Amino acid sequence: MSTTVPLTLAGSLPATQRRTAPVDKHEADKLAKRLRHQVGRAIADFGMIEDGDKVMACLSGGKDSYAMLDVLLQLQKKAPVSFSLTAVNLDQKQPDFPEQVLPDYLRSIGVDFHIIEQDTYSVVSRVIPEGKTMCSLCSRLRRGALYSYAEQHGYTKIALGHHRDDMVNTFFLNLFFHAKLSGMPPKLLSDDGKHVVIRPLAYVRESDIEAYADARQFPIIPCNLCGSQENLQRKQVKRMLEQWEQESPGRVETMARALGDIRPSQLADPKLFDFLALGKHGGATLPDTHAWLSGGETPRGHD
Known part of the structure; x- marks a missing residue:
């Protein structure tokens, strides 16, 4: 039998933003259990949360951050360590932003929260030419505001x-557009060394989050600042991955596992692997690049 999971907040979103499709309770419970398992495993695998931590959960109003907060609250009740959890949202003063939706929702579930108000929208709109992608600058300003609040x-x-x-x-965005093998680690120390960033959903599929958001009826707030910019590099990569997944189901999962199985000796970065010492015999210093390019050194056996 199907049952509809009720909306936990009579928010101010228009009807088109609310989900009313019935959700099978048994399937919803299985999904919730899977997400708790995956988030708990990620926390344990990467040491994301330890006893006495003050965790700041950044809440944007999108499905991902809602799901993260929801699962963390569930795990907090039975966690093997004691930690506090505060939801923090940055109100960027976007036009028509429904500013009461998040506070009303967070009060309804009884979680500690804080809303930071900072007009990054005007800054981004003024600096970025019309038609250009705003995401990079918006992200930097948002990160700076959240980091400052966390430190304070x-x-x-x-x-x-x-x-x-x-x-x-x-990973593919950096590979294709920035010529580097790097990605988004589950746990990260900020460049200034002051903040530890964690990504508890590191093992969770986006499709599961979408289904979970439907089941839990989160009051989703769309990003009107950049959501309409369709020609983003990230969206190009996302479309490519979606096509790959359709053609070969499970391919994205395989690639995700590969990110945790790096073989430096089978790549080509001399900073990660000592190729100069590999197979070297004798104590002579190897000729440098300039010597090879200029012909200043003649390899033995080729006179």
């Missing part, structure tokens, strides 16, 4: 809602 209030971990598909997407 002594949070030891900053939790972000990036999931498994985001991590694979970022």
